[in-house]
Amino acid sequence: MTQISTPVPGAEGTSAPPSAPRRLAPRIHPAWWVALVSFVTVMCAAAFTAAPGLFVDPLNTELGWSRATIGFAVGLQSVLYGLTAPFAASLMDRFGMRPVVTTALVVITGGALSTVWMSEPWQFVLGWGLLVGVGSGSMALAFTATVTGRWFVARRGLVSGVLTAATASGQLVFLPLLAWIVENQGWRPASVTVAIASLVAIPLVLFLLRDHPADMGLAPYGGEYAPKPEPARGAARRAVTALFDAARTGPFWLLAGAFAICGATTNGLVRTHFVPGAHDHGMPITVAASLLAVIGVVDVIGTIASGWLTDRYSPRVLLGVYYTLRGVALLFLPSLMAPNVELPMVFFIVFYGLDWVATVPPTLALCREFYGDDAPIVFGWVLASHQVGAGVVAFAGGLVRDVTGSYDAVWYGAGALCAGAALMSMVIRRRRAHPSDVSSPS
Numbered sequence: 001m002t003q004i005s006t007p008v009p010g011a012e013g014t015s016a017p018p019s020a021p022r023r024l025a026p027r028i029h030p031a032w033w034v035a036l037v038s039f040v041t042v043m044c045a046a047a048f049t050a051a052p053g054l055f056v057d058p059l060n061t062e063l064g065w066s067r068a069t070i071g072f073a074v075g076l077q078s079v080l081y082g083l084t085a086p087f088a089a090s091l092m093d094r095f096g097m098r099p100v101v102t103t104a105l106v107v108i109t110g111g112a113l114s115t116v117w118m119s120e121p122w123q124f125v126l127g128w129g130l131l132v133g134v135g136s137g138s139m140a141l142a143f144t145a146t147v148t149g150r151w152f153v154a155r156r157g158l159v160s161g162v163l164t165a166a167t168a169s170g171q172l173v174f175l176p177l178l179a180w181i182v183e184n185q186g187w188r189p190a191s192v193t194v195a196i197a198s199l200v201a202i203p204l205v206l207f208l209l210r211d212h213p214a215d216m217g218l219a220p221y222g223g224e225y226a227p228k229p230e231p232a233r234g235a236a237r238r239a240v241t242a243l244f245d246a247a248r249t250g251p252f253w254l255l256a257g258a259f260a261i262c263g264a265t266t267n268g269l270v271r272t273h274f275v276p277g278a279h280d281h282g283m284p285i286t287v288a289a290s291l292l293a294v295i296g297v298v299d300v301i302g303t304i305a306s307g308w309l310t311d312r313y314s315p316r317v318l319l320g321v322y323y324t325l326r327g328v329a330l331l332f333l334p335s336l337m338a339p340n341v342e343l344p345m346v347f348f349i350v351f352y353g354l355d356w357v358a359t360v361p362p363t364l365a366l367c368r369e370f371y372g373d374d375a376p377i378v379f380g381w382v383l384a385s386h387q388v389g390a391g392v393v394a395f396a397g398g399l400v401r402d403v404t405g406s407y408d409a410v411w412y413g414a415g416a417l418c419a420g421a422a423l424m425s426m427v428i429r430r431r432r433a434h435p436s437d438v439s440s441p442s
């Protein structure tokens with residue numbers, strides 16, 4: 001049962017010290033319930049991330065569209081996902097998380113449903129590329145950064161890892177289901193399933209998500225009470241200003257470049273092209289989709305562990321290790337493709353899953369170190385580079401397959417790119433403490 005402390009005067013009374021909470025936190029701090037609701041919401045909305053790789057072969061067979069055409073729509077979705085994220089973080093500051101996330105879920109639902117009646121490529125680009133891209137970008141990892149920034153001081157790295165893993169958990173739930181639907185019922189019922197999953201998350205957001213701990217008279221978990229800040233106006237201007245300010249610093253370009261390669265080697269390549277690539281070697285679609293689902297299972301472990309490690313070790317070193325291991329794994333992948341799942345392929349899936357988005361917690365930690373209060377917005381722009389990289393490779397992978405009849409060149413090229421990402425991460429210098437800083441950056 002919640003204990004109530006002596007009330008602290010608020011807006012209607014005299015001012016009180018910002019560090020004094022109005023209520024004592026319950027035994028289980030509400031921040032953990034907010035994190036749980038956020039996790040479930042992102043997991044439900046993640047159905048859209050599981051679908052593109054499953055649609056490549058059916059759309060190619062039924063409608064005669066090239067893989068490059070399909071990859072273009074998927075790539076546009078990835079790019080818009082990234083470009084929307086910085087503005088979404090600002091909109092959450094202006095209007096709150098609840099209306100922004102609810103609107104995003106409605107847009108995702110509409111975009112997925114619109115593809116059911118499509119017969120031309122531009123309709124796929126409009127529904128799956130534009131609408132789903134903008135809707136998903138409005139939730140994205142900027143939502144994770146906002147939740148952790150407002151509700152947590154202690155355990156931020158851990159919670160960042162847990163919420164990042166929500167997408168992978170959604171992939172675990174939806175990939176086998178959608179693969180079965182595509183193989184037995186067709187791709188249109190699979191689109192409807194994606195829409196329903198996003199729709200189910202809306203009541204959770206409307207009734208359970210809380211915007212700020214001060215709304216409940218509480219301090220953030222592990223921190224001191226502070227009044228809720230006034231809504232930030234000029235959301236678009238703030239997002240652009242934060243970009244221009246960050247772009248004057250070297251760490252931004254290093255983080256953005258490395259994260260672009262991260263997106264290219266995960267969402268753009270493996271998520272979009274692993275299933276059709278494995279199918280080229282005789283592996284059934286449902287089996288290949290199940291392997292991607294296993295990546296989702298292991299990714300939950302890897303991302304949470306990465307958050308835990310980020311609270312204790314240098315994020316630069318962690319990123320260097322993650323990208324190096326990912327590159328080595330991709331160089332071996334072409335030799336592992338076969339009609340049946342052999343032990344080396346299982347090892348690759350587990351190994352790659354541990355590294356899938358383990359890069360997010362240390363990247364977010366570096367954004368906080370260098371950019372302070374603007375970190376969620378700056379991270380949104382870094383995420384935009386991630387999605388641009390994903391979009392380019394989603395299209396390029398399909399184009400290479402159309403031209404050469406094989407994905408091998410793409411796997412090898414992506415492995416080589418990871419070496420560059422590792423180098424960029426390792427050369428980021430530690431931020432120098434400024435005399436005006438309250439405390440040294442972690």
